[in-house]
Amino acid sequence: MAFINWHITLSVIIVVTIKVTGTTFFLLYLPQIFPPVLERSLNSTSTEKSITAPSLSPTTFEGNFKYSTTENSRTGCPIRWDFQDGKCYFFSTNEENWNKSQSWCLKEGATLAVINNSDEQRFLKYRARSEVYFIGLQYNLSQRRWRWVDGSEDIEITMSISPPEFDCATIGVSDEVEPSSCEISHRWICEKIAT
Template sequence: MEFFPQRGQKDLLIQSLHVTDRETETRLVKFLPGLRMICINMIVINRPVSHYLMTQFQDSHSETLISYSVFLISLVCPREWDLHEGRCFFLSTSELSWNKSREFCEAEGSSLAIVNTPAKLEFLQDRTGAEKYFIGLLYQHAEEGWYWIDNSMFNGNVVNQRLHFNCVTIGLTKTYDAASCDVNYRWICEKRAT
């Protein structure tokens, strides 16, 4: 299957990348075989093609482009995991306690998700639907505060705080919700893409 026939789609690609100077356009056309590999990989990892291509074509050589496309091939997640910003996320369909959820994630070479950026929260909230999911946030009594499982401090707001609600879920609402660690919920694992 040919991704870029000689005319037509080549022009569409160049136009979609907003290429305005002749030198960059010439380099794009010259390295179309490498671009095919990059575009295939962009589809696999759900990254915008234009960001990578424009970065690579400003001052690159064919060796750089080829080695970069090899790098992109390796940036993938296991089956049934979602890729976001170089991290893989697994959203369970069954329910376990917080400790059993953590054990599951560790057995998969991951941890419960550390949802410490608005972009990551939005990405996961878009996938949770009407379910609640445990994440890697716990109330530490000795420190009297909320901490991620990597021991970094949580700087946000946890709602629904009650006695013995020492774990946190996301989903269903757009907030971090305190929950009992012993009640079964779905969970989200996170690990670096390989």
């Protein structure tokens, strides 16, 4: 009669059960933890609003990544855009330099985010968490002043360095808006009026 070591057999069964359960939960919740960036597409770089039945999903493209989208009818913002105080904000997951970031926003009918008050700055900082995002603020060296992409010069924000060492601005990591090189790749925040 063969001798069976029940301790080893029981340990193997427990380990296999835990691995199968963990893998199942990982695969089940992967799209919620990481937005669906698994499908690649080179066809478009525009955000499409839903014009079909709710069961069908048009797509949004960010760079080469395709996302499922529908319009959020309560806010007038496309999916993956956050609504706050009558505006829609898009927080990218890709990284580009400042000029490419602004170009992407313009293709979406938006601009890089313009901070109009301390509440908006707190919202963007809270939403950015520990990531660094470009916003629509650049330093004009010849005029020696900061200027928003909408042409305004009113800056009612907290900045960390003045005069700046760099010519673009980011939000994230710290509580203040920080200067950054326009050529470094960062994530970006687009802003447009909700429809």
